[in-house]
Amino acid sequence: MPLDPAVLKREFPEFELRVERGKIREYALVLGLQDPVHTDPEAARAAGYPDVVAPPTFVRQFWHENPDNDPMPHLGYDPKRRLHGEQEFEYLKPLVAGMVLRGRNAIVFHEEKAGKRGGKMTFVVIETRFADEKGELVQVARRTLIETAAPPKVEG
Amino acid sequence: MRYKAGDPLPGLVKEPVARVQLVRYAGASGDFNPIHFDDEAARSRGLGGVIAHGMLSMGFLGQFVEAAFGPGATRKLEVNFRGMVKLGDVVTCRGRVTEVREAGGRSLAVCEVEAVNPEGAVVTQGVAEAWMG
Numbered sequence: 001m002p003l004d005p006a007v008l009k010r011e012f013p014e015f016e017l018r019v020e021r022g023k024i025r026e027y028a029l030v031l032g033l034q035d036p037v038h039t040d041p042e043a044a045r046a047a048g049y050p051d052v053v054a055p056p057t058f059v060r061q062f063w064h065e066n067p068d069n070d071p072m073p074h075l076g077y078d079p080k081r082r083l084h085g086e087q088e089f090e091y092l093k094p095l096v097a098g099m100v101l102r103g104r105n106a107i108v109f110h111e112e113k114a115g116k117r118g119g120k121m122t123f124v125v126i127e128t129r130f131a132d133e134k135g136e137l138v139q140v141a142r143r144t145l146i147e148t149a150a151p152p153k154v155e156g
Numbered sequence: 157m158r159y160k161a162g163d164p165l166p167g168l169v170k171e172p173v174a175r176v177q178l179v180r181y182a183g184a185s186g187d188f189n190p191i192h193f194d195d196e197a198a199r200s201r202g203l204g205g206v207i208a209h210g211m212l213s214m215g216f217l218g219q220f221v222e223a224a225f226g227p228g229a230t231r232k233l234e235v236n237f238r239g240m241v242k243l244g245d246v247v248t249c250r251g252r253v254t255e256v257r258e259a260g261g262r263s264l265a266v267c268e269v270e271a272v273n274p275e276g277a278v279v280t281q282g283v284a285e286a287w288m289g
Contacts, residue, residue, distance in 0.1 A: 056218030
């Protein structure tokens with residue numbers, strides 16, 4: 001299904017995200033992170049951070065927080081053909097517990113290509129920019145979401 | 157940590173991926189797609205059984221880069237998802253420095269990184285940049 005051009009032009013509302021110690025700990029434990037800067041506020045302070053440090057893929061959880069803020073559920077992709085093709089994070093400032101970020105999603109790239117066995121493949125890149133209380137950029141995330149080509153319909 | 161172009165990064169071998177880990181990752185990340193914890197759901201999508209979240213293997217690569225350069229040193233992590241990690245798989249992360257750039261009076265290491273499954277297939281591959289000092 002071709003993408004709705006209105007979705008490509010739509011502005012998605014800014015959202016707030018509070019970076020909490022408990023969530024950082026939950027992430028650190030499931031990934032098996034050994035460094036105590038993620039779980040022990042004293043160790044984090046000794047390393048020069050005001051509080052525990054978020055693991056590198058931490059902000060990923062906010063994709064699912066509120067579907068109104070995120071283009072993904074509005075792309076109209078068939079869930080059976082949807083792939084997360086690529087992911088990028090840029091780290092501009094440390095992300096630590098206690099910070100309140102403002103995030104905003106935007107579609108920054110869109111392309112349709114012919115599939116190898118017919119049909120059409122769709123590529124969309126969603127960029128999420130996270131800024132701190134001063135308005136300074138902390139992280140930028142870019143998700144490439146692919147809808148693989150539907151197998152061509154057999155006639156008759 | 158100081159590295160020069162061509163240096164390998166210290167490898168990271170993870171514990172076998174466990175179902176409870178995938179359930180906990182679903183909770184931590186908010187990704188409750190049942191193909192990551194329910195075999196029936198995975199089979200209905202043509203998979204042999206549950207598979208790990210792609211973002212879990214990216215999380216392992218994040219840990220790998222952090223272990224090599226220190227927490228807070230990572231400037232960028234960029235991956236593509238090429239293969240699947242199954243239950244019980246031991247994921248190995250490896251990489252090497254391809255270039256050292258000077259930027260704003262600091263040294264930035266550019267690295268190739270990859271996560272590999274027990275069959276040796278690359279499941280997640282990409283580029284990391286990290287500050288040295």
